[in-house]
Amino acid sequence: DAGVIQSPRHEVTEMGQEVTLRCKPISGHDYLFWYRQTMMRGLELLIYFNNNVPIDDSGMPEDRFSAKMPNASFSTLKIQPSEPRDSAVYFCASSVGANVLTFGAGSRLTVL
Amino acid sequence: QQQVKQSPQSLIVQKGGISIINCAYENTAFDYFPWYQQFPGKGPALLIAIRPDVSEKKEGRFTISFNKSAKQFSLHIMDSQPGDSATYFCAASRGGTSYGKLTFGQGTILTVHP
Numbered sequence: 451d452a453g454v455i456q457s458p459r460h461e462v463t464e465m466g467q468e469v470t471l472r473c474k475p476i477s478g479h480d481y482l483f484w485y486r487q488t489m490m491r492g493l494e495l496l497i498y499f500n501n502n503v504p505i506d507d508s509g510m511p512e513d514r515f516s517a518k519m520p521n522a523s524f525s526t527l528k529i530q531p532s533e534p535r536d537s538a539v540y541f542c543a544s545s546v547g548a549n550v551l552t553f554g555a556g557s558r559l560t561v562l
Numbered sequence: 563q564q565q566v567k568q569s570p571q572s573l574i575v576q577k578g579g580i581s582i583i584n585c586a587y588e589n590t591a592f593d594y595f596p597w598y599q600q601f602p603g604k605g606p607a608l609l610i611a612i613r614p615d616v617s618e619k620k621e622g623r624f625t626i627s628f629n630k631s632a633k634q635f636s637l638h639i640m641d642s643q644p645g646d647s648a649t650y651f652c653a654a655s656r657g658g659t660s661y662g663k664l665t666f667g668q669g670t671i672l673t674v675h676p
Contacts, residue, residue: 492666492667492668493651495663495664500659506663541605541606543605545661549662550611551608551662552607553606553607555603555604556605
């Protein structure tokens with residue numbers, strides 16, 4: 451199994467631009483999570499899905515952030531417009547039954 | 563009430579020594595306590611986890627000790643090796659469908675010297 455696949459691995463953009471991060475979960479996993487890691491705030495949950503349905507988006511920082519899961523094998527996290535404080539590593543993770551999360555390698559976002 | 567406090571921030575141990583990382587939580591509804599290991603440029607990976615019905619769990623050189631009354635849990639790495647050098651995160655979550663809704667500690671950077 452290739453694990454959780456995230457793209458891009460690195461993204462550098464300018465303030466105000468739209469950013470789209472992508473995730474392919476492990477086949478057969480029914481839960482998908484988006485986490486963000488920063489030096490100041492550590493690892494924090496943004497949103498998670500069960501069977502493609504958003505369950506809890508209370509961690510999404512503001513309306514500039516949105517996430518979708520159109521099917522069981524694909525999810526996106528979009529930031530529009532991006533700001534320098536959004537610079538972070540964004541991780542996608544998947545699991546069976548919301549247990550034993552398998553994380554992807556992350557997408558490092560830098561907003562100038 | 564959602565915080566998980568982790569200490570120390572960094573730890574240096576000699577090869578063969580014991581590494582100990584501590585965590586404390588506030589929310590008594592938490593009932594799943596995993597530890598994750600993260601290498602530079604990689605995502606966190608589950609190392610070992612415990613539920614509060616047991617006070618200790620051991621897997622190889624890694625042991626979790628859990629003190630429910632004190633709301634504390636710790637990771638012990640026996641016979642620490644240079645390959646154990648990584649960042650370690652404790653975490654906690656509630657049960658049921660919320661197992662993956664993890665609250666993480668701030669992390670401990672472990673360096674094991676040869």
